Amino acid sequence: MTPLEPRDYIITTYTDGSKHKDDSTGYGVIIFLDKEHYITENYTFSNHHTVFQCEAHALYRASKILTDILSIPDSVEYRAIIYTDSQALIKSLQKSHTSNKTILMVHNALNSLSASNLISVEWIPGHCGQDGNETADKLANIRTPSYSQSLTEEKDKLPLPQSFFKRKIAEHINRKLNKRWQDCNISKITKQLISPILNYNLNGQHLFKLNTDILRPLTRLITGHNNLNHFQNKLDGTTSSTCSFCNEHFHETALHLKCTCIRFDLLDLRRLQRPSVDALSPQ
Numbered sequence: 001m002t003p004l005e006p007r008d009y010i011i012t013t014y015t016d017g018s019k020h021k022d023d024s025t026g027y028g029v030i031i032f033l034d035k036e037h038y039i040t041e042n043y044t045f046s047n048h049h050t051v052f053q054c055e056a057h058a059l060y061r062a063s064k065i066l067t068d069i070l071s072i073p074d075s076v077e078y079r080a081i082i083y084t085d086s087q088a089l090i091k092s093l094q095k096s097h098t099s100n101k102t103i104l105m106v107h108n109a110l111n112s113l114s115a116s117n118l119i120s121v122e123w124i125p126g127h128c129g130q131d132g133n134e135t136a137d138k139l140a141n142i143r144t145p146s147y148s149q150s151l152t153e154e155k156d157k158l159p160l161p162q163s164f165f166k167r168k169i170a171e172h173i174n175r176k177l178n179k180r181w182q183d184c185n186i187s188k189i190t191k192q193l194i195s196p197i198l199n200y201n202l203n204g205q206h207l208f209k210l211n212t213d214i215l216r217p218l219t220r221l222i223t224g225h226n227n228l229n230h231f232q233n234k235l236d237g238t239t240s241s242t243c244s245f246c247n248e249h250f251h252e253t254a255l256h257l258k259c260t261c262i263r264f265d266l267l268d269l270r271r272l273q274r275p276s277v278d279a280l281s282p283q
Contacts, residue, residue, distance in 0.1 A: 011069070011080040013062045014124075014132035017054025018140035023047035027058035028139025030132060031065060039065060042139035048164045054140065055086040056102045057158050059121070063109035070117050079118040085126030085133060093121065101159050221254040228252045 012032045019025050026044040033039065041061055045054065059082060066080050084090065092103050093110075113119050124133055210218070220226035229252035233241035243252040245263040250256045 011066065011078060012132065013066065013080060013082040014130075014136040015055070015058035015062050015082060015084050016126070016133065016136035016140045017051045017056075017058055017086070018137060019051050020044070020141065020143060024143070025049045025051055025054045026140045026142070026144065027054040027061070028136040028142070029058050029062045029065070030135050030139060031062065031069075032132065033069070039069075040135075040139055041065065042142050042144060044142075044144040045158055048160055049158055050161050050163065052086065052088055053102055053158055053161055055084060055089045056092070056106050058136070058140070059084055059089065060102070060106045060109050063106070063113045063119075066117075066119075067109070067113045070113070079120070080113070081120045081122060083122055083124040083133065085124055087123055090121070090123050221257075226254065228254065228257070 014030050015027065017025065017027045024044055024047050026042060028042040029040065031039040062082055066082075070078050070080070092098065092100065093106065098104060098107075110119060110121070124130060126133060126137070217226075225231065229239055229244060230241040231253075232239040241251045242248075243250045243256055243261055245252070245257070246261050248262075250260060
């Protein structure tokens with residue numbers, strides 16, 4: 001490591017985090033000791049880590065490296081400026097309280113560094129042609145060997161983000177719910193209507209916000225318990241189950257009206273404004 005000359009009182013550092021094409025993430029740090037000497041560091045994490053974590057860890061590693069550099073016995077008080085293009089990171093550092101382990105780690109490193117030196121962490125716009133920032137970005141995008149194999153100290157390993165555990169829990173719950181859905185003993189028509197939309201990220205709370213005059217007939221259509229001919233035929237055995245809208249040889253079911261009936265448009269909400277599915281009778 002190149003020792004500082006007495007006249008080099010200001011050290012400029014740039015940090016950055018990035019996401020790679022294979023969804024892995026990484027960080028880059030470049031520290032300019034003077035016009036001719038600089039130090040770089042970069043690592044790659046797994047695809048479980050976030051870009052924000054990489055931005056924060058880049059600042060942490062920059063602080064640790066600067067601490068080592070400035071620990072050289074000297075009577076001069078140095079000043080270091082650390083630039084980051086992450087506004088979210090700057091705002092997180094400005095909070096008086098945080099439970100984020102990565103941010104706490106950065107705070108501790110910066111406090112240690114600033115104990116005997118003037119330290120400033122400042123925001124810089126990303127991708128604006130600033131050489132230091134562009135170099136840090138390039139370093140962050142360089143694929144390196146597995147991070148866990150590169151560092152030996154456990155305290156320097158980047159913890160998995162909370163979002164990773166939330167995603168895993170959500171995936172587990174969805175698998176359990178899907179199995180329960182497949183195994184449950186409910187109307188076949190209901191399953192046929194609902195199953196195609198299960199792959200979409202829909203919030204069931206939206207249904208409860210609908211007007212009851214719309215929600216009631218929708219519920220009857222989905223469950224199959226309505227006044228359509230196919231269901232009435234099951235009740236009395238005399239009503240023809242044939243569709244009375246298109247007069248084709250199809251059972252008059254909610255699934256038929258939704259998907260195959262040429263005379264009925266389920267998206268026409270005007271047909272669902274009445275308090276029951278009596279509105280579905282032929283005109």
